[in-house]
């Protein structure tokens with residue numbers, strides 16, 4: 001069962017929920033937590049563990065071989081991302097702009113632009129009892145998250161598909177990276193706060209999930225602050241609320257030190273149990 | 288004219304609430320721009336009137352004209368993004384997967400593929416309830432060009448601010464370290480980093496500052512909820528000193544942040560105590576630094 005944890009914007013408790021939930025579930029079964037928020041992966045700050053693998057991740061970019069080039073300019077013309085530029089007899093490639101579409105390389109009549117790997121980030125695989133943690137980190141200056149998200153998903157499929165529960169910490173927002181992170185999961189849990197910002201961002205996330213035809217439900221974080229609008233919105237739109245994590249200064253304090261919350265705050269553990277039961281029901285329906 | 292960008296790396300640190308407060312404090316002398324186009328929230332506090340709305344197109348998207356298609360499959364073969372599945376006996380472009388590279392069109396023997404401008408969102412020119420001009424935007428679902436939309440918002444903000452001679456452009460920046468935040472930072476005079484003393488807050492502050500450094504922009508920092516983790520705050524202060532980042536203020540944990548938001552007000556309108564005092568001093572300090 002693949003479950004993504006997502007939210008319309010960052011800072012609503014996405015990582016708190018994913019790390020606590022993954023750790024909690026791993027008391028009973030094999031769990032993989034994959035942090036797909038590759039620009040700011042933070043799961044590893046809350047879950048330690050033994051590093052069992054580390055690998056560089058690459059994207060393919062063209063490399064110009066001057067001796068083979070006849071200066072025809074087909075490559076510059078083919079690239080819609082302005083990543084290949086021709087100055088007289090000289091071809092220059094801008095790796096950050098390249099989307100690895102291979103057009104320049106394969107359309108070049110003289111094979112002067114072979115595709116070569118360039119590092120775009122790093123994947124770390126940790127293990128902590130029943131829990132495997134996969135975290136990918138985009139290199140500074142790399143602008144595209146999607147290729148790294150794809151490769152990270154591939155790694156999980158190849159090495160960890162046997163785990164009963166796979167949790168994906170999705171990047172925030174509604175743009176391409178979120179779509180990439182959630183498109184292959186079976187279910188999405190949206191997390192939000194009961195505030196005007198939270199409601200607005202939840203609506204965007206719901207629109208995105210509906211557009212993608214994904215099944216989803218909502219978890220409310222910092223319940224007790226703000227107002228009832230999020231709950232009213234969910235009720236009026238037939239959206240199930242699985243759990244309500246209480247607002248508590250202790251949560252902010254423990255979180256700030258990178259500690260797991262369910263071990264120290266009983267109300268938090270109680271709500272987490274609801275999420276666990278919900279997931280087990282989903283698994284039953286699913287099988 | 289001075290451009291001030293407020294960023295945070297990590298979400299949920301109070302970036303938008305603080306930006307809105309500065310917009311209030313700056314009164315008549317500011318143009319506000321919301322570059323957090325992926326999850327724009329500033330308008331919930333400043334209530335702009337959405338007076339002018341324009342579609343934003345950026346990048347391309349492929350479309351197959353079935354009249355000319357012979358089902359040869361060459362397009363699907365070259366597409367590196369698996370964006371041309373064969374479904375119901377014909378090839379069709381999946382608009383979410385298509386990156387607009389146009390390779391398919393180059394190899395199609397019957398010229399059945401056309402590349403069209405891709406819709407990626409809307410941008411607005413408004414007046415806020417505080418009577419300041421505001422440029423903001425909404426990214427289309429699944430769009431991959433948030434960086435370009437951010438650049439659009441910034442450029443339009445600049446043009447407008449110049450034409451009506453405002454002293455400050457105040458920008459609610461994008462989260463993360465990717466393309467949109469790079470676009471938010473370019474050309475700024477001052478960047479204000481909002482952080483909190485949590486391990487993820489500190490981690491993201493350092494990561495996003497690496498990026499700021501490469502732009503050589505003068506930076507300042509506000510530590511929000513400084514009292515939830517004293518060691519964390521000390522670590523941040525040390526980092527600021529080492530990197531020569533101006534420490535603008537430390538704000539205590541205070542639920543008025545959320546209460547102001549629930550009231551659709553800026554903090555300085557809602558709070559009659561320490562928060563308003565700290566933010567007012569912060570804004571004065573920033574003005575002095577960039578003067």
Ligand code: SF4
Pocket residue numbers: 064068069070071072073074075076091107108109110111112113
């Ligand atoms: S397409 Fe190949 S041969 Fe033509 S200019 Fe580019 S690199 Fe040179």
Ligand code: SF4
Pocket residue numbers: 061062078079080081082083084093097098099100101102103104105388
């Ligand atoms: S592979 Fe595609 S995106 Fe990259 S440089 Fe070549 S044409 Fe441009």
Ligand code: SF4
Pocket residue numbers: 351355356357358359360361362363378394395396397398399400
């Ligand atoms: S290459 Fe052109 S003709 Fe061939 S399947 Fe694709 S669209 Fe149809």
Ligand code: SF4
Pocket residue numbers: 101348349365366367368369370371380384385386387388389390391392
């Ligand atoms: S434009 Fe590029 S990404 Fe889009 S369908 Fe054609 S080959 Fe695939």
